Amino acid sequence: MFGEKQTEFISVLIYGAGAVGLGVGSCLLKAGVRTSFLARRPTIAALNNTGFKRIGIFGSVSFAPDTFTAYDKPADLPAEAFDYVLVCTKSSDSQTVCDQLFSNQSTLRPDGKIILFQNGWGNAEIFLAKFSQEQIYNARVITGFIRSSLTQVEITVHADAIHIGSLFGRPTEPLAELCDNISAGGIPCKLTADIEKDLWAKMLYNCALNPLGAVLEVPYGELARHETTKTFMNHLIEEAFVVMQAAGFSTHWNTAKQFIRVFYKTLVPATADHRSSTLQDLKAGKKTEIEALTGQVLHLAEKYNIPTPYNTILYQLIQMIQSKGICRGPRD
Numbered sequence: 001m002f003g004e005k006q007t008e009f010i011s012v013l014i015y016g017a018g019a020v021g022l023g024v025g026s027c028l029l030k031a032g033v034r035t036s037f038l039a040r041r042p043t044i045a046a047l048n049n050t051g052f053k054r055i056g057i058f059g060s061v062s063f064a065p066d067t068f069t070a071y072d073k074p075a076d077l078p079a080e081a082f083d084y085v086l087v088c089t090k091s092s093d094s095q096t097v098c099d100q101l102f103s104n105q106s107t108l109r110p111d112g113k114i115i116l117f118q119n120g121w122g123n124a125e126i127f128l129a130k131f132s133q134e135q136i137y138n139a140r141v142i143t144g145f146i147r148s149s150l151t152q153v154e155i156t157v158h159a160d161a162i163h164i165g166s167l168f169g170r171p172t173e174p175l176a177e178l179c180d181n182i183s184a185g186g187i188p189c190k191l192t193a194d195i196e197k198d199l200w201a202k203m204l205y206n207c208a209l210n211p212l213g214a215v216l217e218v219p220y221g222e223l224a225r226h227e228t229t230k231t232f233m234n235h236l237i238e239e240a241f242v243v244m245q246a247a248g249f250s251t252h253w254n255t256a257k258q259f260i261r262v263f264y265k266t267l268v269p270a271t272a273d274h275r276s277s278t279l280q281d282l283k284a285g286k287k288t289e290i291e292a293l294t295g296q297v298l299h300l301a302e303k304y305n306i307p308t309p310y311n312t313i314l315y316q317l318i319q320m321i322q323s324k325g326i327c328r329g330p331r332d
Helices: 019-030 041-050 091-103 123-128 173-184 195-216 227-246 256-270 277-283 294-303 309-324
Strands: 011-015 034-038 052-056 061-063 069-071 082-087 108-116 136-140 143-149 152-158 162-165 189-191
Touching (some): 019 034, 019 052, 019 061, 019 082, 019 152, 034 041, 082 091, 091 108, 091 123, 108 123, 108 173, 136 195, 162 173, 195 227, 195 277, 195 309, 227 256, 227 309, 277 309, 294 309
Parallel strands (some): 011 034, 034 069, 108 136
Antiparallel strands (some): 136 162
C-alpha cells in the first residue's frame, strides 16, 4: 500500500529521518498530510530513490518517493512552507538543529510551531534561547521505533498515546489538526496541559531502563525479571524522583513508590520486548542521549546538592562504553 493522496490543509517538516522521524512521518503521510523530511544526504538519497516502508504492530504501509519531499540542506527549504516543524533528532543534536532552524526560520509560516519529539529533559530550554514560548511545544513518545535500514522503520512496542503540549502554559488548540492526523495515520496522539508531568514520567522510565538495558544488552522485560536489576532500577527511580521534586518539577505520582508500582505493572510489560535506544546507538557507533537523560538528573542533583550514587555509576559506565567503543557494531 502506498501513501494516500495528499491534503492541502497543513504542511509538516520532519527534521530528522531516523526511526522516530520516519515513524511519525508515516502517520502524517498515511493521513494525507503534505510532509517533507530534512536529514543527512545518504538518508535523503535513499528516500528519494526507493521511498520508505513502515512495518510492525500498527501494520505495514509503504510510501513512494513522489508522495513526500526530502531535503539534505536547510538552506534549500522553501520560504513560509511549513505549519509545523517536528524535531525528531537525537537530543545531542538539539543545539545544531536550533541554530539551523533559526538561520532558516523563514521556512516556518508566521504562526508556525516547533514540536520537539525528543528524549530527555532540557531540549525546550535550548530552543527557547532563539524562539518564543508561543512557538515551542514538546511531545512525549512511549512507542518503540527501530530503523532496520535507511528506508524501513518498525514499530515494535507501544505503551501510550503520543502526548503534545507546552511547557510554558501555551494553548494546545493550534496543534489539534496535527494531533488528529497523527492519530488518523496509525499512532494515537492526544493534546495535554500536563506535558511537564508526562516528560518527567518518561524521564523516570528512561533513566531506569535505557542505560541499564544498554550496559547489560537486554530488552526491558528482562530487567524486570530479576531481583538484582529490579533493586538497581528502584534506586535509580528513587534518586531521580528526589531530584525532580527538589528542582520544582512534578509528575503524575506523588511518591517514587507510587510510580514504581505503575512502572512494573503497566509500563515495563507494555514495552518488554524493546531494546534501549542507548544500546542501539552504541551498537551503531553513534553518540548516545545519556546527557539528556541521566546527565540531566546529575546536573540537577549537583545544583541541589543531592547524592545520586546509582545514577552516577550508570552514567559513568555508559560514558566509558561510549568512549571505548566496547559495544560498537556495524553502522546502518
